Amino acid sequence: MKKVLITGGAGFIGSHVVRLFVNKYPEYQIYNLDALTYAGNLESLKDIEKAANYTFLKADINNSQAIEDLFMEFAFDNIIHLAAESHVDRSINDPMIFVKTNVIGTVNLLNAVRKFWGPNFDNNKRFYHISTDEVYGSLGTEGLFTEKTPYSPNSPYAASKASSDHFVRSYGETYNLPYVISNCSNNYGPNQFPEKLIPLFISNIIENKSLPLYGDGNYTRDWLFVIDHAKAIDLIFHKGLNKSTYNIGGFNEWKNLDLVKVLCEIMDVKLNRQKGASAKLITHIEDRPGHDKRYAIDATKINKELGWEPSVTFREGLEKTVDWYLENSEWMQNIVSGKYQKYHMD
Numbered sequence: 280m281k282k283v284l285i286t287g288g289a290g291f292i293g294s295h296v297v298r299l300f301v302n303k304y305p306e307y308q309i310y311n312l313d314a315l316t317y318a319g320n321l322e323s324l325k326d327i328e329k330a331a332n333y334t335f336l337k338a339d340i341n342n343s344q345a346i347e348d349l350f351m352e353f354a355f356d357n358i359i360h361l362a363a364e365s366h367v368d369r370s371i372n373d374p375m376i377f378v379k380t381n382v383i384g385t386v387n388l389l390n391a392v393r394k395f396w397g398p399n400f401d402n403n404k405r406f407y408h409i410s411t412d413e414v415y416g417s418l419g420t421e422g423l424f425t426e427k428t429p430y431s432p433n434s435p436y437a438a439s440k441a442s443s444d445h446f447v448r449s450y451g452e453t454y455n456l457p458y459v460i461s462n463c464s465n466n467y468g469p470n471q472f473p474e475k476l477i478p479l480f481i482s483n484i485i486e487n488k489s490l491p492l493y494g495d496g497n498y499t500r501d502w503l504f505v506i507d508h509a510k511a512i513d514l515i516f517h518k519g520l521n522k523s524t525y526n527i528g529g530f531n532e533w534k535n536l537d538l539v540k541v542l543c544e545i546m547d548v549k550l551n552r553q554k555g556a557s558a559k560l561i562t563h564i565e566d567r568p569g570h571d572k573r574y575a576i577d578a579t580k581i582n583k584e585l586g587w588e589p590s591v592t593f594r595e596g597l598e599k600t601v602d603w604y605l606e607n608s609e610w611m612q613n614i615v616s617g618k619y620q621k622y623h624m625d
């Protein structure tokens with residue numbers, strides 16, 4: 280029986296990974312370790328919280344003693360590490376928390392792994408580090424990020440993730456830690472905290488608030504449906520080559536302005552509003568400092584080696600996402616107001 284520790288399992292991507300693993304692998308014990316910061320909540324996992332193979336552990340990866348105590352108690356033999364501060368704008372305002380959680384938190388986990396799994400790591404153990412395509416920096420109009428693209432992070436968030444990737448690789452080289460890393464593009468889907476572009480704009484359209492688009496909106500991102508990302512993580516965890524990296528993208532590049540226009544069209548229909556009503560809310564605002572122009576992923580490696588490809592079109596994924604937010608307005612209000620945090624402290 281595998282004992283899989285999933286860090287950040289109460290967060291957006293993490294909750295989808297936890298659900299997939301709990302449901303698909305009843306023979307594994309899944310431990311969800313999360314600090315329950317502003318972006319994490321257990322409401323997203325209500326459907327699986329009573330499963331026999333699921334345990335929630337409230338802890339902060341910044342606390343090395345707490346992490347060691349948990350290793351001692353539960354003897355995890357595999358880790359999927361998703362816990363991270365993830366919002367670029369927050370990293371611009373307050374880089375230090377990104378250093379603490381993303382860099383020091385990752386090193387704390389690596390040290391625990393070294394202590395409890397080393398010095399002779401067996402091949403059934405694996406440290407799987409989830410990262411981002413932002414480590415590669417910004418592309419011009421041509422080209423794609425491959426696994427060989429040199430790192431060139433621009434935001435404090437991207438720098439912190441690049442650093443954590445380097446630490447994981449360095450533990451692989453120095454101590455022979457078995458690891459795998461994946462770098463994904465922009466995720467979207469149910470349960471995403473409404474600070475990221477898509478859920479923020481869905482929320483603002485519902486409330487008839489303006490849609491703050493940075494600069495001219497001609498910035499390009501590749502969009503990946505979170506459930507497809509969770510499936511890719513499952514494949515990489517089980518079949519990815521030791522000490523290797525996989526890029527995960529949706530083969531789905533959009534300029535922000537074009538994406539927002541499609542979202543507005545969908546919202547007009549779903550909310551029975553006049554055609555064009557939501558698009559009137561688009562407001563160009565001052566640009567994000569150091570705004571990366573374009574991210575685009577070459578996902579050929581994961582496709583060829585592991586047979587992964589996205590299962591939904593962008594239109595289908597967006598519709599599913601919009602439907603979820605419309606059906607879960609209470610979740611949205613509670614997460615924004617911090618009610619879930621207060622509730623977990625009771």
Ligand SMILES: Cc1cn([C@H]2C[C@H](O)[C@@H](COP(=O)(O)OP(=O)(O)O[C@H]3O[C@H](C)C(=O)[C@H](O)[C@H]3O)O2)c(=O)[nH]c1=O
Binds near residue numbers: 476
């Ligand atoms: C929140 C917001 C965003 N934007 C623009 C900025 C970006 O060009 C694009 C997406 O922004 P967002 O903040 O949603 O995501 P990125 O900055 O691309 O980064 C995201 O994707 C990577 C892979 C991660 O690893 C990050 O964790 C994740 O946050 O929309 C606006 O124009 N207005 C807004 O209010």
